[in-house]
Amino acid sequence: MVKITDVARHAGVSPSTVSYALSGKRPISEETRQRIEASIRELGYRPHAGARALASSRSNVLALVIPLRTGIHVPVVMQFAVSVVTTARRHDHDVLLLTQEEGEEGLRRVADTALVDGLIVMDVQLRDPRLPLLRSLERPSVMIGFPLEPDGLTCVDLDFKAAGELCVERLAGLGHRVVALIGSPPEVYVRETAFAQRVVQGFTAAAARNGLASSVHPCEATPAAARRIAEQLLREQPALTGVVVHNEAVLEPLIETFEHLGLRVPADLSVTAICPGELAAALRVPVTTVALPSAELGGRAVELLIAGLGGTEVPGATLLAPRLTERASTAPRNAP
Numbered sequence: 001m002v003k004i005t006d007v008a009r010h011a012g013v014s015p016s017t018v019s020y021a022l023s024g025k026r027p028i029s030e031e032t033r034q035r036i037e038a039s040i041r042e043l044g045y046r047p048h049a050g051a052r053a054l055a056s057s058r059s060n061v062l063a064l065v066i067p068l069r070t071g072i073h074v075p076v077v078m079q080f081a082v083s084v085v086t087t088a089r090r091h092d093h094d095v096l097l098l099t100q101e102e103g104e105e106g107l108r109r110v111a112d113t114a115l116v117d118g119l120i121v122m123d124v125q126l127r128d129p130r131l132p133l134l135r136s137l138e139r140p141s142v143m144i145g146f147p148l149e150p151d152g153l154t155c156v157d158l159d160f161k162a163a164g165e166l167c168v169e170r171l172a173g174l175g176h177r178v179v180a181l182i183g184s185p186p187e188v189y190v191r192e193t194a195f196a197q198r199v200v201q202g203f204t205a206a207a208a209r210n211g212l213a214s215s216v217h218p219c220e221a222t223p224a225a226a227r228r229i230a231e232q233l234l235r236e237q238p239a240l241t242g243v244v245v246h247n248e249a250v251l252e253p254l255i256e257t258f259e260h261l262g263l264r265v266p267a268d269l270s271v272t273a274i275c276p277g278e279l280a281a282a283l284r285v286p287v288t289t290v291a292l293p294s295a296e297l298g299g300r301a302v303e304l305l306i307a308g309l310g311g312t313e314v315p316g317a318t319l320l321a322p323r324l325t326e327r328a329s330t331a332p333r334n335a336p
Contacts, residue, residue, distance in 0.1 A: 007036065061096050066122055142154045180244070203244060274292065
């Protein structure tokens with residue numbers, strides 16, 4: 001195993017100079033620093049994690065709080081997690097995963113120790129009970145999501161309200177006059193999960209602005225629930241010609257059920273969705289979609305946290321503008 005003394009001997013400096021170059025505690029010349037870095041690369045030296053943490057008062061570990069609970073589509077959560085871990089590694093940080101069930105106690109447990117340098121929190125609620133704790137912590141945090149009162153916090157997310165509006169505007173532009181939102185599972189709305197609430201806000205606002213008849217239908221993330229919702233919609237709204245889906249788990253069974261009931265997509269029924277773009281593109285009828293930019297959001301969260309740890313002032317709010325990709329599931333409404 002290569003030791004710090006080996007690096008010092010190779011670079012022609014003292015071990016303490018190598019230590020200063022690694023920790024940044026004392027200034028050294030640029031020429032010396034470059035010589036030490038060249039020796040580190042050539043010898044393959046890797047600082048011991050514990051020693052590095054003691055030297056820098058950093059653990060080089062970030063905590064990620066992920067929502068593994070009912071109503072949450074786990075494959076999408078994992079896309080966020082992979083992006084966070086990948087970006088963190090580019091900054092020489094590891095990631096400690098915490099589940100939502102650990103709640104405030106889990107956050108306080110890791111924040112009150114030297115386990116992590118900062119926290120990334122997902123599944124944000126409008127009135128999130130973790131906010132007072134996050135505001136009081138000495139360690140920086142980034143929320144993927146926006147509570148009602150984001151003051152004093154660093155938040156990043158897709159503009160879900162604008163995403164809901166964008167889907168409706170597209171349907172209205174194609175001449176559709178009766179539309180429905182098939183949304184997240186009921187428990188997601190009961191918890192007042194921020195992204196789901198904002199999609200509803202955008203959907204209803206755009207429908208009202210365009211004079212459309214509209215309705216909102218929470219849907220369990222199962223094929224059976226998708227079939228029930230489709231049958232209910234056609235029974236209660238026979239003039240329905242446009243649907244927005246914000247529940248990626250039921251997108252495919254919904255389309256299959258509508259077609260089984262005699263509605264061709266898109267000839268009789270246009271479908272738009274807010275979901276991962278690769279999922280929408282791979283369906284038998286590729287779906288017009290506002291893509292969920294999970295990789296970009298996870299990466300942005302890490303970059304904001306790393307910048308904050310380095311003393312850089314970061315924006316409190318980062319909202320990504322939605323982009324709609326037209327595919328085969330939307331078409332002009334058939335004239336009556």
